[in-house]
Amino acid sequence: MTGRGGQRTAVGGTMRAVVTRRPGSAAGLEVREVPVPVPASDEVLVRVHATSVTRGDVVLRKMPGLVIRAFGERPKKVLGHDFAGVVVAVGDEALGFAPGSRVMGTTSGTAHGAHAELLAVPAEGMIVEIPGEASFAEAAPVPVGAMTALHLLSEAGVGKGQRVLVNGASGSVGSYAVQIAKARGARVTAVCSGRNADLVRGLGAEEVVDYTTADVTALGRRFDIVLDAVGTLRKRAARALLADGGAYATTRSRRDETLAELMEVRDLLASGALHAVVDRVYDLEDVPAAHARVEGGHKRGNVLVRVRAEDEVGLA
Ligand SMILES: NC(=O)c1ccc[n+]([C@@H]2O[C@H](COP(=O)([O-])OP(=O)(O)OC[C@H]3O[C@@H](n4cnc5c(N)ncnc54)[C@H](OP(=O)(O)O)[C@@H]3O)[C@@H](O)[C@H]2O)c1
Structure with missing residues (x-):
């Protein structure tokens, strides 16, 4: 595993993440210290700066594990799809990203969720570089x-x-x-x-x-x-x-995301043709309240979750 400056890095320790203590209600979500995910050789480790709570996160929170498995997915302890952050370590066989790369993407199909300080995603999965000057707050709710x-x-x-x-x-x-x-x-x-x-x-x-x-x-x-x-x-x-x-x-129809689509929305963001409407901004600790806001069905655009300090996310 290679870290910033090209040195070999050992990944370990703990991080803050929103875990599902009890499936079902938003009150069953809480922030805990959990082990940092260990990226596989084809994965990158991303320090999450901002994420969002989507309607899909709310659906998954309520869905029994058996039903999630019937859809061919694994139930996750940590929810959250959209992310924007910085690559902090790269697996030996992971191509295309270097420590320090500013990235955005989704955790769909991976073992880890984005409502956490760090996540591991396949380098050939749903991850692209954030375009130009776009901030983490601008990029996170897009994918x-x-x-x-x-x-x-x-x-x-x-x-x-x-x-x-x-x-x-x-x-x-x-x-x-x-x-x-x-x-x-x-x-x-x-x-x-x-x-x-x-x-x-x-x-x-x-x-x-x-x-x-x-x-x-x-x-x-x-x-x-x-x-x-x-x-x-x-x-x-x-x-x-x-x-x-x-x-x-x-939106009632089910589909699989593709990297080509992620690249196209990244290009739309880069061109200025698309920007995220942000309804409210929550801290990681307040993800249960963010779920309640999304579940209400009346948000305007997207609910953003700030994982790092305001100035690091692009909100200051
Ligand atoms: N968000 C995602 O990333 C995503 C991805 C895949 C699929 N989906 C699915 O797509 C659907 C929409 O998700 P979303 O997150 O985009 O929705 P959303 O942001 O939660 O939708 C809320 C907005 O819809 C408006 N609204 C509520 N009832 C309406 C009605 N009867 N007619 C017209 N507008 C109405 C509300 O406006 P008022 O407050 O003014 O009523 C509010 O601004 C969900 O079923 C979700 O599971 C979402």
Whole structure:
């Protein structure tokens, strides 16, 4: 294992991590000292500066271990997908990263979670360099939500001049979807509550429909793509909104992430076409409260978790 300066490094000791003491409720999560993960020879060890709590983390927290295994995954003691941080050690066969590299990615499919001070991920897994001057706080909440939005819009064939309706445009996937559709030259109609209208206009939506006062399915207009980014607009109901040959996409569908998608969202971040909307910032100790916020279903964009000091994360 190679550390900063090229010296051989022994990995060990303990770190703070949010562990699942009791599966189920957010109150069953607590910060504990646990052993630092020992990276395999093809893995890198990352010091996490910032992470996020996603809806997926909440789902996994509540899911019985048997069900997680039925999906081909291992239940994790430490949850958390998105991460941004610095590589501190590199396995002997891990290529592409050096100690000191600023990185972002997801822990999907790995044994370790991101709600911790350190994590080990395969160097050929879901990890890329953070572009340019982007801070850890700007990078951390991007991967999972933006890849989901990118995947769904790409599958639906988003392109120039198309009319795209994004339902749940003020959430994580929705806020990224508005920006990506706009970057692809589409014309976006955003569905959210009135209090978030200015937010989604600022992200690039041309028109806003307030779902608390209007029936979205009765708009009397047709779209090339209807993206249900929050899981409340079923395919049957969306038919009334689809143009001939139009495509429907929903976050309710299951999928696997790809490195190509992570690279594409990294490039969108680098170009300035995409940025993370941050709802609230929590300390690692307050992850149970962050879970409760996400579970409430009304966050704006993303819930960020600060693992290092504010100035190191890019929040100061
Ligand atoms: N986030 C991810 O990284 C990710 C990745 C893969 C899949 N998913 C799945 O995608 C879905 C959405 O996740 P998310 O994190 O993007 O959602 P989210 O951020 O929790 O969505 C919350 C937002 O949705 C709006 N909203 C709530 N009910 C609505 C409705 N009936 N119509 C329109 N807008 C509504 C809320 O606005 P108001 O407060 O104004 O109501 C709020 O801003 C979840 O099912 C999740 O499991 C998420």
